Amino acid sequence: MKEKNTILQWIDERLPVITFVRKHLIDYPTPKNLNIMWNFGSLAGIMLVIMILSGWFLATHYVADTEKAFASVQHIMRDVNYGWLIRYIHMNGSSFFFILLYLHLLRGLYYGSYKKPRELLWIIGVVLLILVMVTAFVGYVLPWGQMSYWGATVITNLFSAIPWIGEDIVILILGGFSVDQPTLTRFFAIHFLIPFVIVGLTMIHLMALHVSKSNNPLGVEVKTKDDTVPFHPYYTGKDVLGLAVFLLIFAVVVFFFPQFFSEPENSIPANPLVTPEHIVPEWYFLPYYAMLRAIPDKLLGVIVMFGSVFILFFVPWLDRHPIRSALFRPLYRQFFFIFVAVVFILGWCGSNPPQGVYVVIARWATVYYFAFFLVIMPLLSRFEKGRSPPESIHAAERMKL
Amino acid sequence: MVVPMSNDTDSSSHVAVDAVDSGRRDFLYIATGSVATFGTALAAWPFIDSMNPSRNVLSLANLDVDIARIPVGQAITVRWRGKPVFIRHRSASEINAARNVDVSSLPDPQDDTQRVKKPEWLITLGVCTHLGCIPLGNKIGEPRGDWDGWFCVCHGSQYDTSGRIRQGPAPTNLQIPPYTFIDDHTLRIGTDKA
Numbered sequence: 223m224k225e226k227n228t229i230l231q232w233i234d235e236r237l238p239v240i241t242f243v244r245k246h247l248i249d250y251p252t253p254k255n256l257n258i259m260w261n262f263g264s265l266a267g268i269m270l271v272i273m274i275l276s277g278w279f280l281a282t283h284y285v286a287d288t289e290k291a292f293a294s295v296q297h298i299m300r301d302v303n304y305g306w307l308i309r310y311i312h313m314n315g316s317s318f319f320f321i322l323l324y325l326h327l328l329r330g331l332y333y334g335s336y337k338k339p340r341e342l343l344w345i346i347g348v349v350l351l352i353l354v355m356v357t358a359f360v361g362y363v364l365p366w367g368q369m370s371y372w373g374a375t376v377i378t379n380l381f382s383a384i385p386w387i388g389e390d391i392v393i394l395i396l397g398g399f400s401v402d403q404p405t406l407t408r409f410f411a412i413h414f415l416i417p418f419v420i421v422g423l424t425m426i427h428l429m430a431l432h433v434s435k436s437n438n439p440l441g442v443e444v445k446t447k448d449d450t451v452p453f454h455p456y457y458t459g460k461d462v463l464g465l466a467v468f469l470l471i472f473a474v475v476v477f478f479f480p481q482f483f484s485e486p487e488n489s490i491p492a493n494p495l496v497t498p499e500h501i502v503p504e505w506y507f508l509p510y511y512a513m514l515r516a517i518p519d520k521l522l523g524v525i526v527m528f529g530s531v532f533i534l535f536f537v538p539w540l541d542r543h544p545i546r547s548a549l550f551r552p553l554y555r556q557f558f559f560i561f562v563a564v565v566f567i568l569g570w571c572g573s574n575p576p577q578g579v580y581v582v583i584a585r586w587a588t589v590y591y592f593a594f595f596l597v598i599m600p601l602l603s604r605f606e607k608g609r610s611p612p613e614s615i616h617a618a619e620r621m622k623l
Numbered sequence: 624m625v626v627p628m629s630n631d632t633d634s635s636s637h638v639a640v641d642a643v644d645s646g647r648r649d650f651l652y653i654a655t656g657s658v659a660t661f662g663t664a665l666a667a668w669p670f671i672d673s674m675n676p677s678r679n680v681l682s683l684a685n686l687d688v689d690i691a692r693i694p695v696g697q698a699i700t701v702r703w704r705g706k707p708v709f710i711r712h713r714s715a716s717e718i719n720a721a722r723n724v725d726v727s728s729l730p731d732p733q734d735d736t737q738r739v740k741k742p743e744w745l746i747t748l749g750v751c752t753h754l755g756c757i758p759l760g761n762k763i764g765e766p767r768g769d770w771d772g773w774f775c776v777c778h779g780s781q782y783d784t785s786g787r788i789r790q791g792p793a794p795t796n797l798q799i800p801p802y803t804f805i806d807d808h809t810l811r812i813g814t815d816k817a
């Protein structure tokens with residue numbers, strides 16, 4: 223690529239950064255029919271940057287010491303210049319990160335973005351999701367409130383369900399016999415490290431994306447140049463608009479409803495001798511938590527809970543239907559929306575005490591959750607007829623006009 | 624792409640729609656760019672400011688010291704904002720030595736009366752103005768240098784009984800913190816207001 227500017231040209235001949243930017247961010251051919259659901263990947267990337275930035279500034283004031291951690295967070299809120307703002311950005315940022323990732327994931331599930339040739343792209347995405355979950359979990363322990371402490375206790379004890387070696391694994395994770403100083407120190411180290419692993423893996427996610435290129439709402443592969451527009455200015459513009467709207471919503475929560483997502487119990491300092499009456503995880507873990515509590519057997523409950531996430535890895539092989547987008551699969555489409563509703567129901571069960579009707583509902587919802595992947599997907603792959611998708615993106619757009 | 628705006632048959636209006644209005648486009652670019660730059664700077668400020676001293680640090684800004692028991696000719700060191708402060712009870716001869724100086728001949732000319740509020744009490748930061756070591760001379764038996772003030776062993780700066788630099792690499796006199804005497808035996812460091 224010839225540059226007009228000779229300095230840029232000089233650099234580009236030695237290190238082709240400009241060629242790279244041109245290829246991947248400017249000329250990059252993108253399907254011209256991407257809808258709003260394609261905004262959430264880039265938003266998640268920006269959210270990751272916001273989390274790393276705000277997190278670093280918090281780390282400059284936070285003290286990972288069981289005696290001082292809670293107080294140091296109060297110190298951030300009260301004494302540090304704009305500490306309240308930085309903490310509220312980070313705290314609510316994690317909730318918004320999950321909103322973005324879940325929308326991003328459901329987009330893929332709806333439009334069949336996991337199907338050939340994007341299986342690996344999808345798998346890397348699930349790994350990213352799990353890493354974000356781990357980061358959020360250990361991060362929640364850091365303020366050392368009652369929910370931090372007891373959440374850490376409950377979740378680490380899940381591993382004690384593993385036969386034979388479970389107890390030893392828990393001791394290994396905790397660095398002791400209960401959640402204590404060694405746990406806090408290592409959780410802080412983990413919380414600081416993993417986001418950078420996520421940055422690296424996101425790069426790989428994008429590398430894989432730029433091999434197979436974006437899917438699109440119609441689910442038909444790009445055939446000719448008529449199907450695409452250059453990334454810049456069409457999708458840079460669309461992404462920036464999406465970012466502006468997103469940041470506006472984010473700012474409203476940070477400034478006016480900063481406690482919207484948070485649990486009052488965590489404003490009480492950790493007390494290893496008193497368990498709060500009602501332990502609930504953050505909202506983004508509620509559906510999994512509901513499935514854990516729906517199962518009366520300890521080991522089975524743990525397997526179901528982890529399985530509910532790990533099952534996502536196998537989606538490309540559970541759904542083998544030749545049509546990609548749910549737009550042309552009326553049956554799959556219905557089951558998909560029921561699935562989304564079931565996830566919300568599970569979340570609602572998870573936020574209520576594990577008694578009576580909630581357990582019954584959670585059990586049925588768990589059954590549907592797994593049936594969706596293990597029964598409905600394979601059956602529909604064989605028996606759903608579907609409607610035939612259009613010839614090409616361009617042809618479909620022309621028909622609309 | 625031709626976008627018919629109206630049924631107007633006047634061909635010039637079509638030309639106007641077709642052509643790129645580069646003036647307007649430039650305006651949009653510059654306006655967007657300025658808002659983005661200004662917005663980023665605005666959003667960056669809270670993060671940068673969070674690195675400044677927090678309120679609990681600033682609230683330790685004042686320190687009250689009981690100076691009644693410091694004998695004439697001796698000095699004590701107290702810690703204020705994390706730094707040493709020298710409080711020296713000067714003898715008459717030390718005051719004399721500080722005042723009988725041709726001020727204009729000093730590296731950092733300053734009259735002793737500008738450096739003290741009460742002649743017998745000299746209060747300075749115990750931080751060498753060269754590179755920040757703590758000069759010797761506050762404790763009995765420590766070297767006080769040729770001018771009977773302080774001697775910085777790091778690179779050999781020497782200060783007189785007014786804390787002024789007399790010899791060595793330090794560029795300026797020892798700094799005077801804000802202070803005030805609350806009563807005869809209580810010194811408040813950190814503020815000039817009584």
Ligand code: HEM
Pocket residue numbers: 259260261262263264265266267270323326327330333335336340343344346347348350351354420424427431435436437438534
């Ligand atoms: C840190 C977390 C993540 C970041 C920063 C991220 C970022 C992105 C970006 C920027 C794109 C391209 C734009 C778009 O299609 O929206 C993309 C595409 C994609 N991502 Fe992610 N992603 C993340 C997590 C995930 C997860 C959890 C999954 C699924 C489980 C996933 C699956 C996919 C798939 C399948 C595509 C291709 C989509 C298509 O073109 O239809 N990603 N990702």
Ligand code: FES
Pocket residue numbers: 751752753754755756775776777778779780791792793
């Ligand atoms: S620091 Fe005192 S002389 Fe260099």
